[in-house]
Amino acid sequence: MNYLTERQTISIPIPEEFRQNALKFAREQLTPTRGRQVYLNTLAVQVVNTYLQMLDIPTDLESSYVWQPYRRLIDDVADLVLTGVGRLECRAIRTGDRICYIPPEVWDGRIGYVVVEINQTCKEGKIWGFLPNVTTSEIDIDKLHSLDELIERSHLISLRAWLENMYTTEWQTVEEFTRKRKPQFAFRSIKRVRGLKLESPDIVWQIIEQFYPNHSWQKGLPSKFMPKKFNNRCEELEVNNNSNISSELLDILVHLIRTTEDEETRWTLAEILWTLQPNHPAVTARRVMDLGMQLDGSAVALMVAVLPKPDQTVAVLLRVYPMNHVYLPLGLQLAGLYEDGQAFLEVQARGDDDYIQLKFCAEFGERFRVRVGLNDAVITENFVI
Known part of the structure; x- marks a missing residue:
């Protein structure tokens, strides 16, 4: 030193x-x-x-x-x-x-x-x-x-700052990013999670119960989230751009996101929540940046999302989307790197991938890099939790 x-x-x-x-x-x-x-x-x-x-x-x-x-x-x-x-x-x-x-x-x-x-x-x-x-x-x-x-x-790009709602201008919300780039940007407008269209609350409950069979989602749920109407989970709710979403259903999603120990479950529930209500404070630490590069004729964008965990660590999601094509170029690589440049996670696009992603957990203070590349074209962003 x-x-x-x-x-x-x-x-x-x-x-x-x-x-x-x-x-x-x-x-x-x-x-x-x-x-x-x-x-x-x-x-x-x-x-x-x-x-x-x-x-x-x-x-x-x-x-x-x-x-x-x-x-x-x-x-x-x-x-x-x-x-x-x-x-x-x-x-x-x-x-x-x-x-x-x-x-x-x-x-x-x-x-x-x-x-x-x-x-x-x-x-x-x-x-x-x-x-x-x-x-x-x-x-x-x-x-x-x-x-x-x-x-x-x-x-460095500080993801801890994101949890405090502080961002630099190049990182935009998904809604801002999509609005400015339509129709070129390839984010899907259909509200789907796990292949299911979120057109009613029953579909949301169906996804929840895939993860929590036999109503095990109720375990540990605070009593304030358990009014009588939850005995009938099919509430009158329309999930579309103009609907008023049940606050109780949103509260349950937030509780499950914060308490689950399974990372796949956490991110699926988070995706449901940001699909239903993108500006909900529990999932707003999610931003997109145009990487400013053309890979095999395709412009791409990097999305990063962060969720705090009960053990005081954070869950991180990285995704790369095509901006002007339906699919990513074949062979496009997304990698998470340690500070020394060694990869700890990698994924490569196939011919029919409309996005690729990586998920991992980290502690506050940890640094990592994100590398996106195809052949000789490479871009790297540096992050700190």
């Missing part, structure tokens, strides 16, 4: 505007001690924001918790949202400090931690370095990693 030296720090001037923002937020606090902490937190975040903007790394300062009155009142936060990547914690120290304090409430939900030294006049901030994670309240600044690691991480 390459630790920092004095020459690797980055100094950023702190203008009057930054100090005025910090003073405004500090005056909202209930005690002088909290006010001083919020003042330094706000300066540190603005310093890091300036540095990242200099590198053309997109940020969203106003979406950060530190910019929200209620959050900075109750929590010791100093986060900066990197667009489509996640929240970066920016912690302040004063000149001469060698230890940086990281409060336990920010040990989770961050893509990393940056330490910023604020000088005595509060007119300069010195960025000392980066850590990808922390497990202790005190950090020795001599043990910080190079800022190059932060820059590298900022260019």
